[in-house]
Amino acid sequence: DLCGGRPPEPPPLDAAEPAPVAPHATDAFAHELAMHARYAFPVGASKPGAGEPGGTSGVLTLYLRRAAEVAVRQFRQEAAQDLWLQLADLSWEAPRAAAVFQAGSAASMRGRSQEAQGLFSEAIALFREIGAHRPEAAARRNLAAVEYRAGLVEQAERHFEQALATFSAVGNRSGEGNTLGNLAALFLSTGRVDRAEKSFGAALAILREVGDRRGEGSTLGNLAAVYRYTGRVEQAEQSYEQALVINREVGNHGGEGIALMNLAGLYVETDRVEQAEQTWEKALAVHNEVGDRAAVGATLGFLASLYGETDRIDRAMRTIEQALAIHREVGDRRGEGVTLGNLASLHEMAGGTEKSQRIYEQALAILQDVGDRRSEGCVLGNLANLYLVTGRVEFAIRSFESALTIHGQLGNRLFQGSHSCDYALCLLAQGRMIEGAERWRQGMAILKSVHADKEAGRKRLDMQVACAKAGVAPLVEGSA
Template sequence: MNAELAYFFRHALLRDAAYQLQLPGDRARLHGLAFGIIEAAHGGRPPEAPPLESLDDRKWVPHASDAVAFDLSEHARLAGVAHGDEYSNARRLYLRRAAENAQSNFRNSLAEAWWRALSELVDGAARGEALRRAAHVGYRCGRQAEAMKSLELALEIHRSVGNRRLEGVALEELAGVYAATGNLKQSELTHEQALALLRETGARRFEGIVLGNLASIYGDTGRIEQAERAHVTALAIDRDLGDRNNEGIGLSNLGLFFQETGRVDQAEGAHEQALAIHRQIGNRRGEGVALGNLAVVLLQTGRADLAERILEQAIAIDRDVGNRRAEGIAWDLLAGVMGETGRVEQAERTHELAIAIHREVGNRSAEGAALSGLAGIYDRTGRFGQAERTMEQALAIHREVGSRRGEGVALGNLALTYQATGRLELAARTFLQALDLHRQVGNTRFMGAHGCEYALCLLAQGKRSEAERLWRESMVLLEGVRDVQEIRFKRNRMREQCSKSGEAPLDEASP
């Protein structure tokens, strides 16, 4: 320890000793004096915020005291030892401002702790709402178990006081936790319960949020028309209310839906609109997510360099705002770019990083997708045993969480490994299962990608006429979604296989 540090250490010890020598009443008066001086030096007391239980969605307005709000709440707490209720209101006011300020500046651990502390100072519906807000911050940082406990207590409180509106809002939050941890069936049921309560109590902003979430579940489980209707209705509600934040989120969700159903131009347009809105309103969290979504379209349409730059921006933002869930997804997408551009070792390490983050935050669906990507790397580098085991893990996860879209992708990729190891009949059966699921969920891109691979399997089985027909149909699908990278990759694979077997390429007339 250097001399300066030693001085500060001794000074702190002496200061604490002097403080402890004061009588409790004198210490409380000192805290009261400190509270008054600090508050006056920071612009005086800010106005009272609307009651927590009112769900007033007026934008939070910063105040000069926000930088010291938690210190003021602590001085008020300690001053209250001698002065009773005189400081109670001030303590609640500043603790709430500290939580709101921390949340708006992405200091998520502090925000969660301070919302939880505030819940101990209020009662009734206000306590339930403070617990919900703690859960809202917590589960987005990967603390799902703590969030679940807080939300269950919040629901118990709202039901006991008969606040059906806040019960609906807490149910929406709980449904989000179920979705984040891969329990899609329970998430859908809980969203539907929330929707009924929110419509009954006229909470339209939250109604739009629930519909958008349900739309994503419908899409992932193959109910395409229902998903599109819910996306459009949710977006209409956001626009009707002038809710720009949720409009941006809704456009991102709609863009993903367009991607998954093969409407690439519409997807890119929706992601660009979402990105513009998030930047306009200063929503950094939403900006990071929108950048990641846009990068997928760019990679698919042959703009790998731009996709990589955008993903690097997305990861920087996700880290800055503490969005570990989105960061994990962005790393997995970046691994895909690396794999597509020949950096196989780097892609493998990056997939592994993404998987670690998904497991940390409990994102089962994304873990399954990342395992599929990693299995693809193993397959391409001849490690077929590892590829098969890893793909089976991915398939088990997608089935566990009820993601028919993910199940179809995993089955098709597993069929590739069967094909590469000479198990052609098993590969053919598995391709057929995958293609059936792709049709059910409207996954045009993978109908094309796995259709091409199945055509090569048929060719290896000596069924050239079937292979030619399926190849043409599958290429039309890939061209329709403008998947330049996949088209190039499939053509190279086909020509390599045909060259080895001494046959004419499938896109040329057979002899």
């Protein structure tokens, strides 16, 4: 037969652990075959029994399923979403719920937040109706992930906890481990660093116990962020590299892109700027390949900041506007807030202080709304710097104190060190020399501990200018 004849029936879509669909020679034409079958499919046949393998509708559901699977493998998420929904319309009970779930996953990858929330909610209701608790928990976990990205943090935490309880109750250890890792990431972004680290550790133990390498790779990458934010640079880099190896080993291209993106951020913080730019460009290529729009927006934002730091302001502005448009398109409120903060910094570099202040304030409002305390602290410190350079020292001091409180609570060592040095210059401007000198030494010691040599160099230059302006000798590092 041409192309090996009709392909075999794929494994059940609603299986507890769905097996991968084996490739077939007809897969290249699966979409066209499904459309031909649809012309022969009688209207109104979508009812129990309509999808019997031997009938015309069975042929249609077979090729729709295969076409959807091929679209997923090729990262054509829009086509995949449409095909899964067509399949859902011709299915019932568990297969219908599973197809709706898959459509939600495709919508999520496309960054269609509202569509994804609606589809996952529909899947939850369908699974609950037939008493399918494990897939119901999976749909609830995915709904929580979309809500988290949209800034609905309280809803997301509640749904993650409900999913975790269900996975535990039905004895699904892999689901339990992955959901615990999702919760840990939420704890980290909302400032519960100790709880995040403990939860990541517990998640890793479960995932290794059950041999879930894909989940292990994702969780290692997230645990690396804890190490990175708390100044444990060597551990962070090792964990990111382990995550990258595992994601490549299991063929998780989306996870590979995320690991590359985060590793590049660590390179910037440890003054490996050229390596960071190359790694972000690799990450961007992967994100575009797999259709992860939110990750594309995040990586463009990081690249824009790097362009700004390396005096490519025009390119930085163009790139960050692209990033901002994507975050708004996909409903990523947290990403929008972070990117606005970076845009404000670029305007400040370009001399637009009034516009910069307005954008910092917009960024703060969003970050406070979504509960991203780490980014809130970073933006507060950057806004304080703007107040300082424009002579509003009292405003600067209050904002630095708020930022440093957040950095201290979250263990954000890099920004704690950087903003401590800036705060010292505020104290100098007020004539508080002893306090300023002590705060300066503390800040420089922290920067040294996290290997931020380039940042420390910038702070030395700022200090020398401030001391010359105040008519005092440059501050001395080390013990008093």
